[in-house]
Amino acid sequence: MDALSRLPVWLRDPRYTGSNRCLPCTIVNLVIAAALALVVATVSIGWAIATFAAAAVTIGVRGYLVPGTPTLTKRYLPDRVLARFDKGPERGGVASGGAAANGAADHGIVADDGEPFDPATALVEAGVLLEDPAVDDFVLEERFHDAWRREARTLADANADEEVLADFLEVDDPESVALVDRGRAYAAYIEDEPAGRWESRQAFLADLAAAAVLDDRWDGWSELSTARRSELLGSLRLFIETCPTCDGTVTLDTTVVESCCRTYDVLAATCDACGARLFEADVDPAALERAAEA
Structure with missing residues (x-):
């Protein structure tokens, strides 16, 4: 629907763009692009502007500038920083x-x-x-x-x-x-x-x-x-028992899912037959343990 989705598949990377875009990774890459442009600016202002523009377009289309950014972001940025910018799974x-x-x-x-x-x-x-x-x-x-x-x-x-x-x-x-x-x-x-x-x-x-x-x-x-x-x-989807498309049994359980640069504990309802996720919401594992004990 958006302009990015109309680009050829070989040019864009849907894993890290659109609804899958990771804001912490995007910010890290923009900082890297700005630093690179500043270095180039010592030689030519025009080339610096062109360098930053090319980097920004690459980040917009691919989701990142430096290969391996999700791994680097997950490894070196504190979780409290990632939590401030990133978003966990939401109920759709x-x-x-x-x-x-x-x-x-x-x-x-x-x-x-x-x-x-x-x-x-x-x-x-x-x-x-x-x-x-x-x-x-x-x-x-x-x-x-x-x-x-x-x-x-x-x-x-x-x-x-x-x-x-x-x-x-x-x-x-x-x-x-x-x-x-x-x-x-x-x-x-x-x-x-x-x-x-x-x-x-x-x-x-x-x-x-x-x-x-x-x-x-x-x-x-x-x-x-x-x-x-x-x-x-x-x-209501918390109570669904049968998948609408394959009639498979739906199981409600807690699981861990991984976004671009974070992992989350979620409460998820999943079809055992086709694997479709029918419900997913971020949960506090400690709260679930307290509820189970109660």
Whole structure:
């Protein structure tokens, strides 16, 4: 969708550009480019400007200037510095990356209208989640679960993702909506402007299928803002049991993922059959251990 994505594959490097661009690595390379330009400036100002311009274009297209930058950045920059600039995995979804406050705790989320919003409480009040004393946890209401699974399979087979998203976002022209599979992300655009991101097409299908079912079963669903609906849909994916495209079993577990120059502990829901990631959120391992002990 952007100008970079239109460049030939052999020229650009999608591993380190676009949604995969690493800000710490980019900054390090720009500093190196500036230092190189200063050295050249001792001979010629014109050549120095040309050198920096060429280096900046290279960084923009390739993601780095010096080969091995991700390894060097990970090795020599303190994690607190990387954490300041880099971003960990986020829960994907519609609008602004998916939620009113991506990466926030599920309880006490501040929504787009500034009011605290608890997705779990909202879903319980809507009859979508039920407390099961047998497992001492929330579970999906059986009829909702069955309807969600059927709708997800229907959407997967229809292969009309753009039209479905246009309807969800109430976009008049479906042709202005585009979805791009970037491998580690399923990104949505409206007239070339970012409109959302999911961990995979399977996560996208799960969200839009749940939205369709909730619209039929929850009288107040259509009155919620897009941000709140997106947060609710993302929370629901914590309870998904079956992959929308292959019917494989979805397992929820903690794992470690690696970005360009950092590693993260994440809570992830993954299909055992096809490997699709349906949910991923940055977590605090210590908090998980305390919760398990409790």
